[in-house]
Amino acid sequence: MFKTSILVLLSFLNLANSKNWIRSGYVYAGNEFPVSGIDSRLFTHLVCAFAYINSSNSEIYIEPSDETYMSTFTEIVTSKNPSAKTLLSIWAGKPHSSMFFDMTNSSMFFDMINSYSTFFGMINQSSHRTSFIRSAMIAARRHGFMGLDLSYVFPSTSANKANMRSFFDEWREAINSEPRKYDTPRLILTMGAMYSPVMDSIIYPVNDIKRNFDWVHVRSFDYHVPSKDRFTGAHAALYDPSSNLNTDYGINEWIRRGLPANKLLIGLPYHGYAWTLVNSNDYAIGAPAKGKALTADGSVRYSYIKWYLNNYGVKPVFNSTYVVNYCKIGSFWIGFDDVEAIKTKVSYAKEKGLLGYNVFQIPNDDADWILSTTG
Ligand SMILES: *[C@@H]1O[C@H](CO)[C@@H](O)[C@H](O)[C@H]1NC(C)=O
Ligand SMILES: *[C@@H]1O[C@H](CO)[C@@H](O)[C@H](O)[C@H]1NC(C)=O
Ligand SMILES: *[C@@H]1O[C@H](CO)[C@@H](O)[C@H](O)[C@H]1NC(C)=O
Ligand SMILES: *[C@@H]1O[C@H](CO)[C@@H](O)[C@H](O)[C@H]1NC(C)=O
Numbered sequence: 001m002f003k004t005s006i007l008v009l010l011s012f013l014n015l016a017n018s019k020n021w022i023r024s025g026y027v028y029a030g031n032e033f034p035v036s037g038i039d040s041r042l043f044t045h046l047v048c049a050f051a052y053i054n055s056s057n058s059e060i061y062i063e064p065s066d067e068t069y070m071s072t073f074t075e076i077v078t079s080k081n082p083s084a085k086t087l088l089s090i091w092a093g094k095p096h097s098s099m100f101f102d103m104t105n106s107s108m109f110f111d112m113i114n115s116y117s118t119f120f121g122m123i124n125q126s127s128h129r130t131s132f133i134r135s136a137m138i139a140a141r142r143h144g145f146m147g148l149d150l151s152y153v154f155p156s157t158s159a160n161k162a163n164m165r166s167f168f169d170e171w172r173e174a175i176n177s178e179p180r181k182y183d184t185p186r187l188i189l190t191m192g193a194m195y196s197p198v199m200d201s202i203i204y205p206v207n208d209i210k211r212n213f214d215w216v217h218v219r220s221f222d223y224h225v226p227s228k229d230r231f232t233g234a235h236a237a238l239y240d241p242s243s244n245l246n247t248d249y250g251i252n253e254w255i256r257r258g259l260p261a262n263k264l265l266i267g268l269p270y271h272g273y274a275w276t277l278v279n280s281n282d283y284a285i286g287a288p289a290k291g292k293a294l295t296a297d298g299s300v301r302y303s304y305i306k307w308y309l310n311n312y313g314v315k316p317v318f319n320s321t322y323v324v325n326y327c328k329i330g331s332f333w334i335g336f337d338d339v340e341a342i343k344t345k346v347s348y349a350k351e352k353g354l355l356g357y358n359v360f361q362i363p364n365d366d367a368d369w370i371l372s373t374t375g
Contacts, residue, residue: 022356023375024217024265026089027073029066033363035073040081042372045188046362047149048073050091051139055118058128059135060090074144087147087188088140092119093154120159123167133174140187147188152219154194156201165208172212188214192358195220195250195267197257206257216259217358220247221269224335226298232277232287232333236269238323238345246322247345251352261353266345268357270302270364270371272336283328285319285335293332301364302371305336320344339374346375 024045027038040046048070051060062070074086122128140148155164175187191213197204209216223245224233240246247266255261275289275298282288292298300308309316309327316327318340325338337345349357357375365371 020355021350022215022265022358023372024356025359025362025372027362029063029069031361031363035069035076038077038080038362039369039372040077040084042369043081043084043359043362044356045085045087045147046073046077047087047089047190047358048145049089049149049151049361051088051136052091053118053122053132055121058122058125058131060132060139061135062139071143074146085146085188086144087149087190088136088143088145089149089151089192090136091152092150093152119153120163123163124160126166129167129170133171137174137178137187145187146185147190147214149190149192151192152194153191153204154202155204161205164205168205168208168212190214191216193218195223195247196244196253197259198253206254206259210259210263213263215263215265215355216254217265218250218254218267219360220250220267221271221360224273226273226275226289226292230289230291232275232283232285232289232326232335233273234285234319234322234324234326234335235273236267236324236337236341238341238348240322248348251354262355264354265356265358266349266354268342268345268359268371268375269337270359270361271299272302272305272334273298274300274332274334277328277331277333280328280331283326283333285322285324285326287333289333294334300334300336302336302338303364303366305334306366306370308334337371339370342371342374 022045023043024047025043026047026049027035028049051062054061070088077084077086122132136148171189175189178187189212191209193204193216194202195218197206221236223237224235237246239248251264251266254264274293274295276291276293277283278288278290294300308329312329314327314329316325316338318325318338323341323344324335325341326333326335346357362372
């Protein structure tokens, strides 16, 4: 009797656990991939990126060229998966530098931290915060989104912490008190943040985030990139024996500083990076490299990597020390997450009690959705 109820309880917990496991992913509106081509059944949450902040009135706006994409996003996604939740992501970084891959350029990155006054100008004044919050909620509801995401805030040490706290508290309050029909759930509120809560001049107010956001999805990738590093690197290493630049370190820091594990989504990159080797016989992780290969910044989508590997009949190596796949073709070296790396990271996230994962970005998977069916 006792045994049976334990078993029943255990299977119930298991069910509850898998039910709450979040499989989220970004879809960038500037991508040429049609929303209707996405297998939304493989995800619980799909995040449509990006809306921007108008610096003259602090309201959010959608680029006219993205208007149709965003206004039809939810309808298309839910026609295939009626229980999928959609979120509208607002870009908090420097205006018009939304290309994620550009952020791999470190000088641009620091330029961005120091000069995006639009976001800090907005949080600085109560009336601006109100305009932002109101416009964001109206935009979400108008287009059928079920949540809002704020990506990517870089709270530098000099940012006004009191204003940031007021902004987060007011946004949560507005969401909680929004007049809704009884069958309309509250808007979900999420944040896209760096892989670790403390980095150089960035420090995230973990307690204010914990109190107000449903979850945080971390950018646990792009640690080493060919536009900056003159050696081959595991850009999304789960572990790194010689540096703190790895996902496990960042996740542990978020938890150590007070964010509960069940408010964290690990980031899974659907892109890798290509380097040109100095010596094509030396192609271990950390081998000397001359710089980027294949694309303008060396970033390569997974679908293209697969095509490239098939074309050259090359099987990538899986390195379990870093948790990365890599391959060498001629003098090119590509590091990326293949099925083994993704699988290992998903198991890691489950063992750690995280809430789930967030993919960047969904359309870069191959034609069979091989990575998306892994987790
Ligand atoms: C930004 O706000 C100003 C002032 O309200 C308005 O004139 C302008 O059209 C807005 N820009 C965008 C891109 O929405
Ligand atoms: C990185 O960005 C800076 C500032 O925008 C620019 O001057 C530099 O040329 C860029 N470097 C590369 C390698 O793209
Ligand atoms: C925010 O307010 C502070 C003090 O009121 C001011 O010094 C700072 O320049 C403001 N920042 C922006 C980005 O407007
Ligand atoms: C992973 O690569 C590093 C660097 O080349 C090497 O030291 C390590 O032994 C490799 N790990 C495995 C499990 O092969």
